[in-house]
Every structure is written in structure tokens, then in C-alpha cells.
Amino acid sequence: xxxxxxxxxxxxxxxxxxxxxxxxxxxxxxxxKVELRFKISESAFLSDDEKAIIFKKLINKINKVGELVLIAxxxxxxxxxxxxxxxxFILLLERALTPQKKRVQTKPTKASVERRLETKxxxxxxxxxxxxxxx
Numbered sequence: 681x682x683x684x685x686x687x688x689x690x691x692x693x694x695x696x697x698x699x700x701x702x703x704x705x706x707x708x709x710x711x712x713k714v715e716l717r718f719k720i721s722e723s724a725f726l727s728d729d730e731k732a733i734i735f736k737k738l739i740n741k742i743n744k745v746g747e748l749v750l751i752a753x754x755x756x757x758x759x760x761x762x763x764x765x766x767x768x769f770i771l772l773l774e775r776a777l778t779p780q781k782k783r784v785q786t787k788p789t790k791a792s793v794e795r796r797l798e799t800k801x802x803x804x805x806x807x808x809x810x811x812x813x814x815x
Contacts, residue, residue: 686725692769693717698759713753714761716769721746730777737776748772 696711720731742748752765
């Protein structure tokens with residue numbers, strides 16, 4: 681099941697507070713900053729393996745209680761900030777749960793090895809000539 685198809689909205693907890701972002705005098709009166717909290721361990725939409733991966737990869741965004749905490753405060757509107765924080769949440773989970781490709785080890789080509797050795801020879805020759813001049 682794809683991550684975007686799962687309905688996490690029931691498990692998300694939102695909290696609004698005063699933003700430090702744009703808004704002029706409005707900033708002191710309106711709570712436009714939105715904080716999203718998601719208890720990973722209690723999620724019914726994630727498997728145990730997915731939970732373990734999320735805990736491992738997003739350790740810096742998870743508090744001591746085991747909640748994933750995200751904040752959005754760029755817009756003046758609470759609704760827009762809520763939409764942004766939800767899309768940020770989905771994107772973060774998708775990135776965390778996308779398996780990393782294994783690096784295939786390759787050997788340097790014969791030509792690249794020869795080029796490297798040639799540049800080393802040229803550099804050594806330059807330094808040797810410099811030594812001869814100072815002696």
C-alpha cells in the first residue's frame with residue numbers, strides 16, 4: 681500500500697500557536713504557526729518494520745515521548761501552514777521509507793589509471809627540477 685493512500689489524519693495531532701513568521705501586527709494576535717505531532721509507535725497504518733526504519737532515520741525529529749514533531753509557520757494563514765506541514769510529513773515518511781540503492785563498486789579504467797600516473801610523473805619532475813635550482 682502506497683504511503684499517500686494511507687489516511688494518517690486520524691493519528692495526527694495539530695497544535696496552533698503564535699508564529700514568528702510574517703504577518704506584521706497580525707502576528708501578535710493570530711495563531712498561525714502549526715505544529716504536527718505523530719506518535720509513531722501507536723500508528724495503525726505503519727508496519728513494525730516501517731516504524732523501526734522511521735525511528736532510525738528520523739531520530740533527530742523525534743522527541744523523548746516517541747512523537748515525530750514537525751512545524752510550519754511560513755504563511756500568514758493557519759490553514760495553509762496546516763496543509764504545508766501535512767505534505768512535509770508525507771514527504772518525510774516517503775523519503776525515510778524509500779530503500780537506499782546499494783553502490784556498485786567499480787574498478788578504475790586503464791586509461792584513468794594511466795592519466796593519474798602521468799600527472800604524478802609530471803608533478804614529480806617539476807618538483808625535482810625545483811630542487812636542482814635551489815641546491
